[in-house]
Amino acid sequence: xxxxxxxxxxxxxxxxxxxxxxxxxxxxxxxxxxxxxxxxxxxxxxxxxxxxxxxxxxxxxxxxxxxxxxxxxxxxxxxxxxxxxxxxxxxxxxxxxxxxxxxxxxxxxxxxxxxxxxxxxxxxxxxxxxxxxxxxxxxxxxxxxxxxxxxxxxxxxxxxxxxxxxxxxxxxxxxxxxxxxxxxxxxxxxxxxxxxxxxxxxxxxxxxxxxxxxxxxxxxxxxxxxxxxxxxxxxxxxxxxxxxxxxxxxxxxxxxxxxxxxxxxxxxxxxxxxxxxxxxxxxxxxxxxxxxxxxxxxxxxxxxxxxxxxxxxxxxxxxxxxxxxxxxxxxxxxxxxxxxxxxxxxxxxxxxxxxxxxxxxxxxxxxxxxxxxxxxxxxxxxxxxxxxxxxxxxxxxxxxxxxxxxxxxxxxxxxxxxxxxxxxxxxxxxxxxxxxxxxxxxxxxxxxxxxxxxxxxxxxxxxxxxxxxxxxxxxxxxxxxxxxxxxxxxxxxxxxxxxxxxxxxxxxxxxxxxxxxxxxxxxxxxxxxxxxxxxxxxxxxxxxx
Numbered sequence: 444x445x446x447x448x449x450x451x452x453x454x455x456x457x458x459x460x461x462x463x464x465x466x467x468x469x470x471x472x473x474x475x476x477x478x479x480x481x482x483x484x485x486x487x488x489x490x491x492x493x494x495x496x497x498x499x500x501x502x503x504x505x506x507x508x509x510x511x512x513x514x515x516x517x518x519x520x521x522x523x524x525x526x527x528x529x530x531x532x533x534x535x536x537x538x539x540x541x542x543x544x545x546x547x548x549x550x551x552x553x554x555x556x557x558x559x560x561x562x563x564x565x566x567x568x569x570x571x572x573x574x575x576x577x578x579x580x581x582x583x584x585x586x587x588x589x590x591x592x593x594x595x596x597x598x599x600x601x602x603x604x605x606x607x608x609x610x611x612x613x614x615x616x617x618x619x620x621x622x623x624x625x626x627x628x629x630x631x632x633x634x635x636x637x638x639x640x641x642x643x644x645x646x647x648x649x650x651x652x653x654x655x656x657x658x659x660x661x662x663x664x665x666x667x668x669x670x671x672x673x674x675x676x677x678x679x680x681x682x683x684x685x686x687x688x689x690x691x692x693x694x695x696x697x698x699x700x701x702x703x704x705x706x707x708x709x710x711x712x713x714x715x716x717x718x719x720x721x722x723x724x725x726x727x728x729x730x731x732x733x734x735x736x737x738x739x740x741x742x743x744x745x746x747x748x749x750x751x752x753x754x755x756x757x758x759x760x761x762x763x764x765x766x767x768x769x770x771x772x773x774x775x776x777x778x779x780x781x782x783x784x785x786x787x788x789x790x791x792x793x794x795x796x797x798x799x800x801x802x803x804x805x806x807x808x809x810x811x812x813x814x815x816x817x818x819x820x821x822x823x824x825x826x827x828x829x830x831x832x833x834x835x836x837x838x839x840x841x842x843x844x845x846x847x848x849x850x851x852x853x854x855x856x857x858x859x860x861x862x863x864x865x866x867x868x869x870x871x872x873x874x875x876x877x878x879x880x881x882x883x884x885x886x887x888x889x890x891x892x893x894x895x896x897x898x899x900x901x902x903x904x905x906x907x908x909x910x911x912x913x914x915x916x917x918x919x920x921x922x923x924x925x926x927x928x929x930x931x932x933x934x935x936x937x938x939x940x941x942x943x944x945x946x947x948x949x950x951x952x953x954x955x956x957x958x959x960x961x962x963x964x965x966x967x968x969x970x971x972x973x974x975x976x977x978x979x980x981x982x983x984x985x986x987x988x
Contacts, residue, residue, distance in 0.1 A: 450788065453792050454866060456866060458505050465871070466868045476893075486844075487848045488847060488851070491851040498855050517857065520858065522802050527808070528895075531621070554754075562720050564672045566595070576683065580620060580761070580764075591612070606941070611935055614655065614968060616703070625898040626696040640924050643921060675718070698765060759816050763813075764812055800861070860902075865890075879922075887901075887927060892938075895937035897927055918980070936965045
């Protein structure tokens with residue numbers, strides 16, 4: 444037994460003899476990525492590569508992590524990135540490209556344009572918020588940004604603006620994305636009850652969901668746009684927030700996004716049949732075309748068959764995902780693989796327990812469900828093998844640069860965790876005392892920026908939030924949930940999410956400019972979540988389950 448303990452490498456909490464200075468050193472990789480992308484506007488590939496390089500140097504030279512353990516942590520991160528993230532991105536984008544090849548996506552563009560009243564502010568709500576939330580609930584992991592950004596470009600928005608709008612909109616639904624995977628992961632890593640976590644997050648994010656459509660309108664059309672379209676923003680945000688609260692509290696995390704988005708789409712569509720914005724601005728497409736005549740810009744009304752064809756790939760994806768979760772197919776046939784040397788080879792000094800490192804390979808993961816949807820769509824539309832694999836080849840050609848960026852950033856996240864740098868930063872931040880609930884939101888924000896995933900954020904800092912809660916005598920469910928809620932605001936500045944978003948609109952290499960446009964929106968929304976959490980921790984205890 445003593446021999447086994449001797450093999451464990453203990454994470455140093457303060458390797459430079461001062462917790463504060465050690466924490467400042469530990470954030471260097473994060474600063475490198477932020478400065479290169481946001482300040483110097485370099486590509487995501489260069490920024491994440493430099494960030495990972497600095498993390499490797501710090502982990503081995505300052506934290507004195509054995510090179511063997513550092514290497515295996517990168518291997519572990521890469522395995523998670525390939526199967527946990529890139530597989531779902533590949534299959535979701537395959538479905539998107541398949542819809543493009545068979546004309547379904549163009550029909551959906553026409554449906555969106557027709558039902559968005561020709562006003563670019565309402566188009567942003569319809570496409571980026573409502574439809575993006577449906578995609579987030581079904582697929583997640585960057586696919587909603589890629590799809591909605593391209594759809595907005597098809598409606599006439601400029602490429603960079605379409606990505607920025609899609610990134611900002613992709614916040615409120617993220618914690619319940621991919622059939623609730625982030626919350627499932629949070630429950631698993633913290634040992635907290637999943638229904639309580641779902642309820643707590645469902646008592647935070649609806650506030651953001653309520654105001655987000657109006658926030659998007661201000662980004663698109665300023666104050667004048669908000670005065671013109673606030674009723675539509677209220678209907679979309681109010682319906683989404685209400686369903687999000689009810690489902691997350693009464694049922695759980697699995698179908699929250701899907702039901703919220705479908706109800707929001709239905710509510711907004713019905714409302715726009717009775718109400719139109721006064722003095723509506725021309726759609727972005729008409730502005731770009733120079734204001735063509737209305738009869739030339741208007742498109743034919745879609746037939747029932749065309750409407751079915753427009754919506755079927757996404758409806759099928761929702762149905763397949765719900766069935767996948769209902770029959771618990773995600774875990775069928777899964778294989779657990781202990782990472783050599785790394786599994787129980789690191790001692791989390793903060794908790795005084797061994798750090799597990801088990802990669803769970805799930806052959807029927809969410810990506811497999813999305814691929815099954817591709818097959819269902821192809822069969823439904825009678826698409827032959829040639830067109831089917833043409834769409835797949837097109838998808839593969841889009842992924843090399845974003846894929847490498849994903850591998851680098853997730854590798855950085857895992858190295859950051861196993862080396863102990865993440866725990867050094869967390870331990871330092873827990874000294875903020877009563878203000879920690881505000882800091883808690885920004886911990887999730889940082890982790891999601893780093894990993895690009897609310898799920899990874901919860902894996903990275905979920906336990907740390909619980910440890911800090913116990914030290915500060917705060918509710919652990921509240922702070923663990925805040926990690927996930929705060930993380931949603933960090934996704935819009937995540938290098939991997941930006942990399943995926945720019946891929947479909949032809950802006951590869953301009954990730955830094957996009958980050959520069961979204962950064963302060965991200966900080967503001969994270970601060971709002973932090974203030975709400977502070978109130979729930981100290982004044983609104985009745986809101987905590």
